[in-house]
Amino acid sequence: MELKSCSNDIVIFFLNSQTDIGPDCCHAIDIITCNYWPAMLTSLGFTVEEGNILRDYYNASSAPSLGGLTVIYQPQVSKKDLGSFCFSSTSQFSVNKCKKSAVSKKIVSVMAPQQSERRPATTGSVKNAMTLTEKIFSRASEKPQLSPGDNVWVNVDILMTHDVCGPGSFGIFKKEFGENAKVWDREKIVIIPDHYIFTSDERANRNVDILRDFCMEQNIKYFYDIKDLGNFKANPDYKGVCHIALAQEGHCRPGEVLLGTDSHTCTAGAFGQFATGIGNTDAGFVLGTGKVLLKVPPTLRFVLDGEMPDYLLAKDLILQIIGEISVAGATYKSMEFVGTTVERLSMEERMTLCNMVVEAGGKNGVVPADGTTFKYLEDKTSLPYEPVYSDEKASFLSEYRFDISKLEPLVAKPHSPDNRALARECKDVKIDRVYIGSCTGGKTEDFLAAAKVFLASGKKVKVPTFLVPATQKVWMDVYTLPVPGSGGKTCSQIFEEAGCDTPASPSCGCFLILLLCNISTYPLYHNTTKVCVSTTNRNFPGRMGHKEGQIYLASPYTAAASALTGYVTDPREFLE
Numbered sequence: 001m002e003l004k005s006c007s008n009d010i011v012i013f014f015l016n017s018q019t020d021i022g023p024d025c026c027h028a029i030d031i032i033t034c035n036y037w038p039a040m041l042t043s044l045g046f047t048v049e050e051g052n053i054l055r056d057y058y059n060a061s062s063a064p065s066l067g068g069l070t071v072i073y074q075p076q077v078s079k080k081d082l083g084s085f086c087f088s089s090t091s092q093f094s095v096n097k098c099k100k101s102a103v104s105k106k107i108v109s110v111m112a113p114q115q116s117e118r119r120p121a122t123t124g125s126v127k128n129a130m131t132l133t134e135k136i137f138s139r140a141s142e143k144p145q146l147s148p149g150d151n152v153w154v155n156v157d158i159l160m161t162h163d164v165c166g167p168g169s170f171g172i173f174k175k176e177f178g179e180n181a182k183v184w185d186r187e188k189i190v191i192i193p194d195h196y197i198f199t200s201d202e203r204a205n206r207n208v209d210i211l212r213d214f215c216m217e218q219n220i221k222y223f224y225d226i227k228d229l230g231n232f233k234a235n236p237d238y239k240g241v242c243h244i245a246l247a248q249e250g251h252c253r254p255g256e257v258l259l260g261t262d263s264h265t266c267t268a269g270a271f272g273q274f275a276t277g278i279g280n281t282d283a284g285f286v287l288g289t290g291k292v293l294l295k296v297p298p299t300l301r302f303v304l305d306g307e308m309p310d311y312l313l314a315k316d317l318i319l320q321i322i323g324e325i326s327v328a329g330a331t332y333k334s335m336e337f338v339g340t341t342v343e344r345l346s347m348e349e350r351m352t353l354c355n356m357v358v359e360a361g362g363k364n365g366v367v368p369a370d371g372t373t374f375k376y377l378e379d380k381t382s383l384p385y386e387p388v389y390s391d392e393k394a395s396f397l398s399e400y401r402f403d404i405s406k407l408e409p410l411v412a413k414p415h416s417p418d419n420r421a422l423a424r425e426c427k428d429v430k431i432d433r434v435y436i437g438s439c440t441g442g443k444t445e446d447f448l449a450a451a452k453v454f455l456a457s458g459k460k461v462k463v464p465t466f467l468v469p470a471t472q473k474v475w476m477d478v479y480t481l482p483v484p485g486s487g488g489k490t491c492s493q494i495f496e497e498a499g500c501d502t503p504a505s506p507s508c509g510c511f512l513i514l515l516l517c518n519i520s521t522y523p524l525y526h527n528t529t530k531v532c533v534s535t536t537n538r539n540f541p542g543r544m545g546h547k548e549g550q551i552y553l554a555s556p557y558t559a560a561a562s563a564l565t566g567y568v569t570d571p572r573e574f575l576e
């Protein structure tokens with residue numbers, strides 16, 4: 001595949017497919033987040049530059065977002081020198097087997113700072129004001145004063161992994177700590193199978209088996225297992241999309257550090273905690289030690305004020321922000337969301353906001369914990385937690401202000417989340433599919449929002465409309481919660497009346513399954529070019545199957561409105 005929007009200097013990392021998880025392949029995410037790389041590359045004689053962080057780094061579909069990555073050409077270094085990692089080169093890459101012939105002649109620089117850039121952990125002068133993220137780092141590293149750019153060992157509160165990266169992380173853990181090693185804390189590791197679940201593909205199933213074996217061996221307390229793939233309801237422990245399950249199961253707590261082997265782990269920042277995606281290598285290390293070396297990110301502050309019109313959702317807010325700062329605008333930055341609009345957002349909406357910070361390159365997103373947070377947590381955790389807040393005099397790299405009362409419904413046009421447009425400007429775009437689901441758009445409130453539009457219109461959808469609840473709990477809500485103003489109807493009834501597809505089994509796998517493994521029969525992704533309005537978070541080429549597929553990212557309101565007309569549609573057409 002040609003990567004037209006990438007510079008020739010860019011190396012695309014190989015993402016091992018499900019068939020190839022193991023020490024012979026690397027996950028690109030390792031390169032980005034693994035802070036050992038500078039030291040390791042330096043010791044091998046490389047010049048390590050502080051490159052831009054890969055905003056999204058996993059697979060073919062993500063490749064165009066890699067612009068700006070610094071690459072150093074070092075042909076003399078072989079795969080062997082680099083231990084168990086290998087690379088593939090730009091012009092061609094595969095998501096299947098790790099091909100020896102594809103080992104690149106180019107080596108990439110990584111984002112972590114050069115040794116020379118390191119500052120001492122304490123400066124001797126008392127730094128009075130810190131941002132929320134700096135304070136979490138400070139507490140988790142037991143260092144009273146920190147500045148952006150400092151590298152610190154951070155104590156991890158929760159490590160989450162799933163069926164995609166769990167097996168690889170366990171492999172690294174065993175290799176580095178020994179076959180009989182025990183994890184650092186069996187109660188702080190959360191294992192959530194969710195990506196490649198409803199498939200008969202043996203190798204995908206094998207990944208879940210590996211999770212199960214590891215959890216039994218290590219007596220892991222929080223393993224949300226699925227055994228009966230034929231009927232998700234027969235699996236009381238099974239949850240669904242990890243980021244939503246983490247919140248629903250009470251693993252997200254203010255002031256803590258939550259890491260996960262998935263880029264959208266940043267979702268948990270909605271709880272006023274530091275949450276970010278890490279690679280398998282780091283995860284293997286965390287499994288053994290409970291620690292990770294992290295660079296303190298500088299903070300960008302987003303002040304969202306004003307009454308949010310009732311035809312907008314958090315998805316519009318984040319599309320507005322990413323459109324403003326671009327997909328690289330928050331590279332290795334913390335994105336802190338404050339203001340009266342944010343204060344009024346529900347937890348699920350805050351999760352949508354934070355979920356997509358990685359689409360702007362953000363290291364983490366964070367919403368200060370408040371009454372809404374504490375209320376949500378009331379029946380979810382009994383563990384004590386201590387929220388932290390940015391000091392009034394904290395120093396932010398930049399501040400962005402938005403008057404949300406003036407915002408209109410937005411979409412991100414193909415093929416980038418920052419390709420922002422007003423939904424009404426795209427009214428002539430004819431669509432073939434609508435998809436409502438995923439960690440961004442498959443929560444209970446997302447379905448209630450979609451149902452509201454269908455209800456208001458009283459019409460039937462004009463294009464196939466697929467619904468995938470994020471978790472088993474969301475699925476239950478879709479079938480049981482009455483939709484306000486409907487006279488007691490549930491979302492599922494309203495969807496049925498509108499002619500939508502029956503809500504699918506909860507999982508996040510739909511897009512990746514097809515993209516990486518081509519093993520699903522899920523009907524959304526026919527192997528022909530299709531135009532889809534989707535509540536997901538990425539619209540890179542190939543993200544939903546066909547590389548020429550056109551994905552318009554939108555809120556559940558806009559997605560539902562578009563389903564009703566067969567064109568990209570501003571939801572005000574039905575909501576006003």
Ligand SMILES: CC(C)[C@H](C(=O)O)[C@@H](O)C(=O)O
Nearest residue numbers: 058164165261262263264277
């Ligand atoms: C499979 C996983 C590593 C990946 C991620 O981290 O983002 C996936 O969840 C995605 O959204 O592309």
